[in-house]
Amino acid sequence: xxxxxxxxxxxxSFRVATWLGWQIESNWADPFVFAIYSLVKPLAGALILVxxxxxxxxxxxNSPLFPAVFVGxxxxxxVPAVLAGISWTIIDDxxxxxMLKYVYTAPVSVFAYLVGRGVxxxxxxxxxxxxxxLLGTLxxxxxxxLAGIDWLLILGALVSGCAMLSLFGILLGGVTLVTxxxxxxxxxxxxxxxxxxxxxxxxxxxxxxxxxxxxRGLPITYWIEAVRRALLGAGxxxxxxxxxxxxxxxxxxxxxxxAGLAVGTFRLAERRARARGLLDMQTMY
Amino acid sequence: xxxxxxxxxEDLRRVFRTRKxxxxxxxxxxxxxxxxxxxxxxxxxxxxxxPNGAGxxxxxxxxxxxxxxxxxxAWVAGIDVATDPKAVRxxxxxxxxxxxxxxxxxxxxxxxxMFSQFYGMETRAARARIRELLAVVGLSDRAKTxxxxxxxxxxxxxxxxxxxxxxxxxxxxxxxxxxxxxQTARTLRGFVSNWLREHPDRTILLTTHAMHEADELCERxxxxxxxxxxACGAPSNLKRDLKHEDVVRLxxxxxxxxxxxxxxxxxVSRFSQTAHDDxxxxxxxxxxxxxxxxxxxxxxxxxxxxxxxxxxxxxLEDVFLDVVGHGFEEPNGGGAS
Ligand SMILES: Nc1ncnc2c1ncn2[C@@H]1O[C@H](COP(=O)(O)OP(=O)(O)O)[C@@H](O)[C@H]1O
Ligand SMILES: [Mg+2]
Numbered sequence: 001x002x003x004x005x006x007x008x009x010x011x012x013s014f015r016v017a018t019w020l021g022w023q024i025e026s027n028w029a030d031p032f033v034f035a036i037y038s039l040v041k042p043l044a045g046a047l048i049l050v051x052x053x054x055x056x057x058x059x060x061x062n063s064p065l066f067p068a069v070f071v072g073x074x075x076x077x078x079v080p081a082v083l084a085g086i087s088w089t090i091i092d093d094x095x096x097x098x099m100l101k102y103v104y105t106a107p108v109s110v111f112a113y114l115v116g117r118g119v120x121x122x123x124x125x126x127x128x129x130x131x132x133x134l135l136g137t138l139x140x141x142x143x144x145x146l147a148g149i150d151w152l153l154i155l156g157a158l159v160s161g162c163a164m165l166s167l168f169g170i171l172l173g174g175v176t177l178v179t180x181x182x183x184x185x186x187x188x189x190x191x192x193x194x195x196x197x198x199x200x201x202x203x204x205x206x207x208x209x210x211x212x213x214x215x216r217g218l219p220i221t222y223w224i225e226a227v228r229r230a231l232l233g234a235g236x237x238x239x240x241x242x243x244x245x246x247x248x249x250x251x252x253x254x255x256x257x258x259a260g261l262a263v264g265t266f267r268l269a270e271r272r273a274r275a276r277g278l279l280d281m282q283t284m285y
Numbered sequence: 286x287x288x289x290x291x292x293x294x295e296d297l298r299r300v301f302r303t304r305k306x307x308x309x310x311x312x313x314x315x316x317x318x319x320x321x322x323x324x325x326x327x328x329x330x331x332x333x334x335x336p337n338g339a340g341x342x343x344x345x346x347x348x349x350x351x352x353x354x355x356x357x358x359a360w361v362a363g364i365d366v367a368t369d370p371k372a373v374r375x376x377x378x379x380x381x382x383x384x385x386x387x388x389x390x391x392x393x394x395x396x397x398x399m400f401s402q403f404y405g406m407e408t409r410a411a412r413a414r415i416r417e418l419l420a421v422v423g424l425s426d427r428a429k430t431x432x433x434x435x436x437x438x439x440x441x442x443x444x445x446x447x448x449x450x451x452x453x454x455x456x457x458x459x460x461x462x463x464x465x466x467x468q469t470a471r472t473l474r475g476f477v478s479n480w481l482r483e484h485p486d487r488t489i490l491l492t493t494h495a496m497h498e499a500d501e502l503c504e505r506x507x508x509x510x511x512x513x514x515x516a517c518g519a520p521s522n523l524k525r526d527l528k529h530e531d532v533v534r535l536x537x538x539x540x541x542x543x544x545x546x547x548x549x550x551x552x553v554s555r556f557s558q559t560a561h562d563d564x565x566x567x568x569x570x571x572x573x574x575x576x577x578x579x580x581x582x583x584x585x586x587x588x589x590x591x592x593x594x595x596x597x598x599x600x601l602e603d604v605f606l607d608v609v610g611h612g613f614e615e616p617n618g619g620g621a622s
Binding site: 009019104106107 | 346349350351352353371375377385386387389391395402404405
């Protein structure tokens with residue numbers, strides 16, 4: 001296929017999917033429910049963290065570890081949103097809307113389509129992230145000051161983070177494509193595991209050695225660390241040896257590796273799904 | 286690339302393996318397609334006619350790149366569907382009847398517009414075309430309705446419109462009128478043949494289990510049963526081939542089941558029976574009149590009364606009866622429900 005045609009196809013698929021995703025996400029039949037979902041939930045998450053700290057850490061929210069944990073926790077809102085969002089898209093489109101087969105038989109770039117659907121989820125998550133960070137700054141004295149933010153680093157981290165999370169989503173989407181019934185929680189389950197492994201609330205060095213190794217092998221760990229440094233000026237002691245550039249380098253490098261893995265897995269899953277007739281499977285509804 | 290052929294299949298086979306968990310990993314194999322071969326030239330409305338479970342949907346899924354064949358080959362627009370599915374997708378469209386797909390939160394118009402965007406249609410052109418097509422299926426007043434408020438039939442009509450919206454080069458219609466009321470089904474059939482007349486370079490493959498639909502619409506039909514093509518040709522030719530035999534419809538009173546009686550008559554090879562309140566209606570295909578005499582004698586001897594007898598021109602239904610052979614003495618018998 002000529003590359004400009006493929007490019008237009010990719011762009012188009014992305015645009016339509018973003019529009020569709022936004023229509024679905026913004027369909028707040030009840031704005032109150034939406035408010036609860038997108039604001040109260042993350043705020044409650046932040047408060048739980050506060051209470052946890054008040055109960056177990058010396059100094060409570062004044063513990064020197066708290067700001068890093070708080071920022072990590074806030075950024076992590078993106079992870080289940082995008083991961084579960086993209087794998088849910090597969091299930092929703094296939095089994096709820098019955099549209100996956102029509103998406104597949106159309107000249108659509110499936111990757112661009114899935115990422116587009118993830119964008120809407122990320123947009124909603126952004127509201128929650130910003131609100132959480134504001135709460136931290138205003139009420140919990142998390143030391144984020146506009147003048148102190150490393151804008152270049154945060155920009156780099158956000159861009160590479162978007163790519164990385166989308167690729168994770170595609171990887172899980174591939175798994176979802178070939179798993180039958182009752183696996184619709186795969187996105188949430190994986191996100192839950194990542195929450196523990198990526199140094200979000202538990203500093204890596206407090207994990208058992210083998211889990212620490214896994215955590216250090218995951219790009220999300222470095223991405224969160226980069227955001228901490230950009231916003232707070234300092235991150236966790238575990239990564240003191242890495243410069244900001246090196247940190248971003250790790251995120252970008254591992255994202256490239258992840259790209260190969262995700263695309264390969266997804267293509268393989270597609271082939272299996274086509275062989276087993278799973279693209280229009282109906283298991284849940 | 287054999288571009289004058291829109292579709293070609295060669296010894297297409299598809300086997301489904303299903304695992305029955307209850308029965309201790311016992312595997313079951315279903316042969317959905319058992320060596321299907323046909324060719325559809327560009328511009329043709331080709332029908333695939335067969336009873337439930339014959340393999341119609343499986344055929345369409347393979348051609349529409351949703352399913353890979355177990356063996357054999359299929360080409361759509363000259364492209365091998367197994368090796369280059371992405372390229373095939375630029376040439377095709379698909380509508381599955383009897384289903385309610387679509388994004389419930391979007392209106393009819395939004396659903397259709399979104400789909401047109403997958404194909405890179407210009408928005409203004411897409412909107413005009415959507416309006417036009419919705420009018421055809423009588424859905425204009427629902428354009429702005431979110432589709433979760435629509436009835437099954439209305440969603441099906443929208444789905445039908447979606448198939449034609451992008452004017453695909455090769456369109457697969459899998460039982461497009463399934464479950465629709467008679468009037469709507471007729472409207473859609475009329476639309477299909479009109480559309481093809483206005484777009485002579487387009488090709489449609491339509492499956493159906495309604496014989497009159499195939500008869501009315503299709504230039505050629507393949508009659509399939511249990512994954513095999515039993516006959517293929519223009520409906521008129523298929524019917525003409527039957528002409529040397531007689532199609533006779535008998536209405537018989539006083540009996541509930543004439544099958545055991547007919548079984549005693551030699552050389553009644555094709556037979557179907559419909560029970561009514563006051564009689565049974567029997568269609569038989571006979572090699573000659575002498576057989577009829579024997580049959581009538583046997584019915585009378587068995588306690589039945591002949592209410593009426595009608596010789597008639599063969600329909601596609603008779604062709605089906607002839608090739609599928611519902612008959613008791615057929616080794617292949619008892620298939621269709
Ligand atoms: N995914 C599947 N798994 C197992 N068997 C299947 C599957 N899809 C179809 N079949 C079987 O293959 C045969 C043909 O099915 P299908 O092509 O849907 O028939 P039709 O569309 O003519 O009614 C049937 O016996 C059906 O039960
Ligand atoms: Mg079918």
